[in-house]
Amino acid sequence: MEQNAHSGGEDTQTELLRDWADRQLSTLRHTYPSWEIEREQDELGQVWWTARLVPVFTAALANAGVRPVVQEPDAIALAGALAWQTALLHNARSRTRPL
Template sequence: MTDVELRSLVEITDQNVRQVMARAALLQDWAGRQLSTLRNTYPAWNIDRERGPAGEVSWTAELRRELTPALVAAGVMSTIRQPDAIALAATLAWQAALLHNGGRSRAGPI
């Protein structure tokens, strides 16, 4: 391989690496915005995004208050784990309704 060919290959590789890094940054920023939105929307929960040992991502929420027997009976959970932010948001919306009703409703989501 000549010096010119090598330089050309390095330039192409550099451009590809920069594109991949830029896309990764956008994805990270997207996840960060989702996390921020969930935390601001559901302040009664400690919300986080975790990566497991195999690289799988899960979104978790832990209720900041202790559960009463009535809340447990109504289906309020102290910890929620979902595979993505959308699923966590849907689950938290339902949990927020249960919390708001004080555990008086046992009907599930439609």
């Protein structure tokens, strides 16, 4: 049986995109272990990259600008947001620790 080349190409492209997204997800999870990171789809079908802070969220963290949930439309935007949030998180923690 001969497979439709167009159909097979779409399957291959879909697999490549899924593999790429899985690699991005793995990289983000390893880079930002303080965050639980997932790809989620909303009720309208939009895919979001979502990170939830794992440590207990406190008033001090909120005052420092840390957000308990960060949601972006792609992995690169999430990486940038998490880099900033992680810096805020570390700054907040360093201010609350005794010298």
